[in-house]
Amino acid sequence: MTTSTAHATPACPGLGTTVSAQGVTRRYGLRAALSDLTLELGTGVTGLLGRNGAGKTTLLRCLATDLDPTGGRLEILGLNPERAADRTEIRRRLGHLPQNPTLYPHFTAFGLLDYIAVLKELGGRRRRHDEVRRVLGLVGLYDRRFSRVRRLSGGMKQRLALAGALLGEPRLLLLDEPTIGLDPEQRIRFRDLVSEFATTRTVVLSTHQIEDVEALCNRVVVLDEGRLVFTGTPAELIGRAHGHVWSLPERPSAGTTTWRRPDGRYRVLTPDATRPPEGYEESAEPVEPTLEDGYLLLTGAADTARTGDTAGRGTAGPGLT
Numbered sequence: 001m002t003t004s005t006a007h008a009t010p011a012c013p014g015l016g017t018t019v020s021a022q023g024v025t026r027r028y029g030l031r032a033a034l035s036d037l038t039l040e041l042g043t044g045v046t047g048l049l050g051r052n053g054a055g056k057t058t059l060l061r062c063l064a065t066d067l068d069p070t071g072g073r074l075e076i077l078g079l080n081p082e083r084a085a086d087r088t089e090i091r092r093r094l095g096h097l098p099q100n101p102t103l104y105p106h107f108t109a110f111g112l113l114d115y116i117a118v119l120k121e122l123g124g125r126r127r128r129h130d131e132v133r134r135v136l137g138l139v140g141l142y143d144r145r146f147s148r149v150r151r152l153s154g155g156m157k158q159r160l161a162l163a164g165a166l167l168g169e170p171r172l173l174l175l176d177e178p179t180i181g182l183d184p185e186q187r188i189r190f191r192d193l194v195s196e197f198a199t200t201r202t203v204v205l206s207t208h209q210i211e212d213v214e215a216l217c218n219r220v221v222v223l224d225e226g227r228l229v230f231t232g233t234p235a236e237l238i239g240r241a242h243g244h245v246w247s248l249p250e251r252p253s254a255g256t257t258t259w260r261r262p263d264g265r266y267r268v269l270t271p272d273a274t275r276p277p278e279g280y281e282e283s284a285e286p287v288e289p290t291l292e293d294g295y296l297l298l299t300g301a302a303d304t305a306r307t308g309d310t311a312g313r314g315t316a317g318p319g320l321t
């Protein structure tokens with residue numbers, strides 16, 4: 001299912017709605033970081049994609065009740081974040097890993113999570129400590145629980161911040177670029193953790209790592225300049241690029257998104273038409289598209305790469321309707 005701007009979109013069928021946004025707008029001064037966003041999300045992992053500045057963090061911050069929309073209506077976990085009592089209840093039930101989490105450097109890993117658990121009002125001392133140990137185990141930092149935060153590596157700090165978001169088993173988990181700095185082993189561990197977590201809960205994952213979206217998400221939302229330009233399954237986004245990807249024996253003269261593969265042939269993404277680039281009708285071989293191809297076509301980035309025109313946004317790919 002695809003939408004250009006403000007069309008209602010169903011959540012995962014049969015799995016209930018966790019987040020409902022109706023015409024949500026968020027302005028910073030005159031700039032609209034989110035424009036008239038209508039969207040419903042349910043159980044599972046939703047991948048939030050978009051270029052730098054597309055509005056992903058702004059959307060997550062609105063869902064985390066950290067920012068108020070300047071227009072439209074949000075419903076989160078059946079509650080209205082405009083009402084103070086509801087807002088408190090939403091905050092009790094959500095976990096948020098922000099883009100630049102604040103981690104007090106002189107705390108130990110355990111002490112920091114315990115501090116967050118106190119703020120989250122997670123029961124008495126014993127229950128709280130059990131919960132802290134549980135999430136430390138989930139992110140593979142149990143052995144480092146007595147290390148000072150400042151002595152942890154970048155990837156470990158990221159995992160510690162994730163553990164903080166997981167405290168209390170939130171119903172809604174908001175993750176802003178969570179896999180930055182993780183090594184491959186930890187990234188797999190992250191996928192395992194999030195995919196299990198999302199069998200009964202809602203996860204919204206903002207990322208530039210398209211392979212994480214392919215691996216984890218049952219739903220993809222693409223933002224472009226604050227507008228919703230796609231919502232659907234990963235397979236539907238890949239489907240956008242069918243017939244647009246080719247393998248050629250040489251770099252085509254008319255530029256398009258391309259690179260030289262290890263086998264010496266050039267992988268080419270043609271934004272305009274589902275036919276081989278002109279002059280290569282005989283030698284072109286069709287290539288199975290990836291999610292990245294669908295995304296590049298949708299956001300017009302394939303055209304931008306071709307022209308080298310980073311400001312030229314008038315050449316949107318065929319997915320923009």
Ligand SMILES: Nc1ncnc2c1ncn2[C@@H]1O[C@H](COP(=O)(O)OP(=O)(O)OP(=O)(O)O)[C@@H](O)[C@H]1O
Pocket residue numbers: 028031032033050051052053054055056057058059
């Ligand atoms: N506090 C702020 N004050 C003013 N403008 C802001 C503020 N935060 C974000 N913006 C602007 O809002 C727009 C959306 O920013 P946002 O951080 O939501 O994008 P993003 O998709 O998360 O980007 P990235 O992928 O780079 O993290 C951008 O134009 C940005 O410059």
